[in-house]
Amino acid sequence: MTKGVGVGYVTVSAKIPRRLKELLDRYGIKPGPIIRRALEEEVKRRVLLELEERARELSGRLSHISDEEVASLIREDRERR
Numbered sequence: 001m002t003k004g005v006g007v008g009y010v011t012v013s014a015k016i017p018r019r020l021k022e023l024l025d026r027y028g029i030k031p032g033p034i035i036r037r038a039l040e041e042e043v044k045r046r047v048l049l050e051l052e053e054r055a056r057e058l059s060g061r062l063s064h065i066s067d068e069e070v071a072s073l074i075r076e077d078r079e080r081r
Helices: 018-026 031-062 067-080
Strands: none
């Protein structure tokens, strides 16, 4: 995720069972980094799922275009630059 100057933070809270909190304290586990990592991984997973779905949709729309036609269009675009 984004790191560096100008990055703002917000607080996110969650209720957890008392026993879990006791165990976190007992083992000196700081929940912040673990929660942050879990949320980042879940967001990344969801973004990838969304991109896969969009790629499937585009693939279906473009399946009627031959490889030769795609190559030709790319060549034409490069020549115009």
